[in-house]
Amino acid sequence: MTSATTSASGRSAGVGLAGRSALVTGAGSGIGRSCATALAAAGALVHVVDIDARAAASVAEEIGGRPHVVDLARRELVEELPADIDILVNNAGLQHVAPLTEFPPERFEHLQKVMVHAPFLLLRRTLPHMRARGWGRIVNISSVHGLRASAFKAGYVTAKHALEGLSKVAALEGAPHGITSNCVNPGYVRTPLVEQQIAAQAAAHGIAPEQVVGEVLLSRSAIKRLIEPEEVAAVAVWLCGPHAGYLTGASIPLDGGWTAA
Ligand code: NAD
Numbered sequence: 613m614t615s616a617t618t619s620a621s622g623r624s625a626g627v628g629l630a631g632r633s634a635l636v637t638g639a640g641s642g643i644g645r646s647c648a649t650a651l652a653a654a655g656a657l658v659h660v661v662d663i664d665a666r667a668a669a670s671v672a673e674e675i676g677g678r679p680h681v682v683d684l685a686r687r688e689l690v691e692e693l694p695a696d697i698d699i700l701v702n703n704a705g706l707q708h709v710a711p712l713t714e715f716p717p718e719r720f721e722h723l724q725k726v727m728v729h730a731p732f733l734l735l736r737r738t739l740p741h742m743r744a745r746g747w748g749r750i751v752n753i754s755s756v757h758g759l760r761a762s763a764f765k766a767g768y769v770t771a772k773h774a775l776e777g778l779s780k781v782a783a784l785e786g787a788p789h790g791i792t793s794n795c796v797n798p799g800y801v802r803t804p805l806v807e808q809q810i811a812a813q814a815a816a817h818g819i820a821p822e823q824v825v826g827e828v829l830l831s832r833s834a835i836k837r838l839i840e841p842e843e844v845a846a847v848a849v850w851l852c853g854p855h856a857g858y859l860t861g862a863s864i865p866l867d868g869g870w871t872a873a
Pocket residue numbers: 637638639640641642643644661662663664667682683684685703704705706726753754755756797798799800801802803804805806
């Protein structure tokens with residue numbers, strides 16, 4: 613581990629990642645973008661993976677990383693991504709809301725491909741390099757929905773629970789080689805995905821956006837505010853730092869007390 617560095621933003625305080633390579637999926641937006649930015653601020657060379665070419669290019673340019681335009685649902689493309697990765701952040705994800713009986717099977721399958729199958733393929737691809745270096749960090753951006761269910765989110769809840777299992781297996785297999793694997797489990801995060809949901813629900817219910825946040829999204833959270841993507845990224849970077857080496861196979865709830873109730 614290199615000596616600790618502190619970025620201008622303070623996001624990488626205590627974590628020095630110079631000489632490390634990181635791959636962040638879904639890094640063109642939201643939480644992935646914040647993780648990529650924070651890892652780069654800590655000194656890592658970041659591979660910015662996203663299906664959105666413009667977003668991938670703009671984030672990569674901003675942080676001095678490398679863009680990769682890849683649809684993670686396509687195995688042959690995932691298997692062309694770099695394998696010499698020290699830090700893997702499995703972040704890309706998407707939501708579909710429908711009752712089980714109306715949930716389109718192809719949509720269910722797509723969610724599993726992006727949120728479970730791609731992380732599995734990327735683990736297979738990058739673990740040999742981590743093992744050879746005797747050091748690796750796997751950070752899986754799960755969700756409170758990796759620990760709890762909500763109605764109408766069959767595809768998402770299934771995928772996130774599966775990611776939890778995959779993360780634990782990687783923790784057990786990685787331990788003898790200096791590799792840790794953990795999940796981060798946010799509640800509702802202020803990202804474009806959630807901002808859109810707030811606007812849509814406000815229009816659908818004929819209520820103000822603040823009411824949607826307080827009464828709908830945060831009804832199960834003890835802390836009545838959204839979490840910011842930078843707060844999630846700070847934990848992801850901390851998991852790569854010198855004080856987190858004994859933490860593995862865990863799931864860190866950044867859920868404002870949702871799972872405490
Ligand atoms: P976002 O929509 O802002 O970003 C997701 C990114 O993933 C986008 O840039 C998108 O282009 C990319 N992506 C989607 N499908 C892809 C594919 N097939 N191939 C490559 N890239 C693809 O979403 P976000 O809110 O930042 O969510 C990121 C992760 O955090 C997801 O796994 C999500 O489940 C999880 N999460 C989000 C929240 C929240 O409230 N926003 C809460 C808990 C967990």
